Amino acid sequence: MEQIQRYDDEVTVLAGTPAADAMRPEAPYRRFTAWCAGVVAAGVLLVVGIVAVVDPYHLYGLVDSPRLNHVKPLPEQYREQIKLAQAEAVRPDVILLGNSRAEVGLDPDSPLLAARGRGAYNMGMSGTKLTVSERMYAKLRADAAPASTAVIGVEFLDFLVSPNSRLEPAPVQAPSPWQWRFDTLFSIKSLTDALRTVRLQKAADPETMTQRGQTPLRDYNRYARTEGYYAIFQQKARDNAKAVLKKPHNLFVAGTDSSESIGRLRALLDTMARDRTDVHLVIYPYHAQLMAMFEDAGLLGTMDEWKRVLVREADAARARHPDARISVWDFSGYGDMRCERIPAPGDTRSVTRWYWEAGHFKSTLGDLMLQRILGGDGTFGVRLTADGLDANRQRIAAERAQCAGTYPDVFAGASDLVAVARASTP
Template sequence: MNHVKGTYRRFNLVFLGLGIPGLLSIGAFNIFIDPYGVLSSPEVTGVNHSKPEKTDRARMFKAADVVRIQPKTVFLGNSRAEIGLDPNHPALADGRPVYNLGLPSSNIYEARRYLEHAIANQPDMERAIVGLDFAMFNDHWQQPTTDFSDSRLEKTRLPVDESVSAALSLDATQSSLQTFIASLEDASDPRVAPGDTQNYYIEGGVLKRKLPAEQSMLKRFQTNLRNYLEWSYRRYELSESGLDDLRQIIALGQQHDIEIQVFISPVHAVQLEAIRASGLWSDYETWKREIAEITPVWDFSGYNSITSEAVDQITDNYLESAHYLHPVGDLVLNRILDYEAETVPDDFGVLLTPETVEPHIEQIRRDREAWVAIHPEQVDWVQKMARRLRD
């Protein structure tokens, strides 16, 4: 019996002697590489500067960034804001640090919770610019995605379990290896993702998205619209709880003396045609009326000189039908912040209030009629796509 006990004891000692150093080595490697950008490790070009694994963990690393950066100005919204708004816009020079808290495929509840998180970490917050999108208020999409966690919000540090996981888990180790390889592939410019990496983040929480260079703009538009017709617009019901979340965002601004500026994202005109082809145009107009009752809101959507650009002529303004790029985002911020107003087209950005919303809705209807007369083929292929997906 004593012999057996001695054998077990020796085994345990050997196991611990080998296992603990191995675990510590893995932890040290993961902490140094910091593949998710949540452990405050320094970035070394060619070693860990390119972090493609962050793209699946935006909600975690952005919560950690808020703790670390304590921004005084934040952008809120879904991937429209995340891709289109530049924290380095010169009009925001007096409100730095500025951070883009846009979250992919998010709803308005998440925007509200991340604003509360930002306030908890920066009691002197000055401004929140909130980009709204019709899909954010779909009652069938009000449950946050699986990587959302309330437990990490309104804290001054990342929860222990997530910190441990980021340092010691198998997933973290695999992500560290991918990060190291990606950084080796392109050590020349830390702002550019290597190879075929499609999505990557740069400083300030901005998402950069690459699409295949050989893919035409028309193909990009069609692929994106198909996703919306199949998912976001197939089942839609305007969310009362989502509208209440927006009311709470406005109330938070009043309670904490934060300037809350709200705008409707400038999706391309064909994106609006997908809403219409889904039978949701009346809901879309109702949504605008409801928002205007809650707060003044800048509306950059519609059939204006920016959003109605011919698809085959687009170069710098849109990634595809739903996502505008920084040249458009800069115009949005120029209008909202009253900066270099002469650069903004007169028809781009209308302030909606209970008094102005109805005339504006009527103007959009007239603008659409004019746009359809010029671009009937774009309306036609959106409607044909919608019919095929319904059949």
């Protein structure tokens, strides 16, 4: 009993002291929990630090090193949000809008733009329509400032609609600012892209997006060296043939003179006219192979009518806004660079100058377009007016005859691909 009493007295004396706390069974768990929390916090800080320093999405600009992070990977998610954040930081004087054809072929770092001292940003987005261009421009002008010049690539195929289509686009559920910002700073994907960025510095011709938004398709150089340009053209041509055959031949929703794309174009022209932006609507320079597919699918008549609609909308916008500066440029046809020969099968040494494949032109051709649009130099491309539509149609017919005479294989090959696609279509 005396020993038990003495033990109780010792416990009473030790109560509340560090020694007593150490004797409690929950003490080791507290230390373990604190250690785990410290490890997690250190891990979070490490991931955030790596992503912020390597900066795979051009969002922070803390370091720019050729050995670490100068070349960035092409973002696989949140590309619209990333591009907007980059454009807002640049506050460009010239913006380039459109789908992948503009994103690939129009270089915002073009010497032409640099020589004129005009900061540019390529807001083109692959797989998108004018709805996205309008939304991105509205966000840019609200958060930064309106651009003084806009070059807008307009896609013929996007204006083709079923008569029963909707006039208004379906609502888009965009991620909240905190969500995409958090995901691009702290996530497995952002960490993976940061590590991928480091590896890209030693890669030859990596898939990338430049600091000013262009996706130059440098990775196609690798495919060309191993498989040749013929394989690239053929793979894309098979996809193009299927896509062209699925398209309707209508431009308007039944009972109207409009469609979703026409409505978005009107809204975009009105906004830019109020901003006093110099607007250039650009009809893409489709390669002769793709133009031949349009012809085989019976779409050339619709294409002529579409060009008339573009000119009509530009004229109507100028009537609504007398000070508006809006031009329509037609770079389509069959002549000159657009009839560029496709290297032969198995040829891995020949390099095309103007096209990656029939749907995507290189920035060498894009520079000629920018030179014509912004500088007024050269003969490539025609500025369309209502009075000049017939002459433009005659120009294209003459170019087609010349291309067919010097390169008939491009028409025969396109017809074969369309025939195969038509036979495989249920």
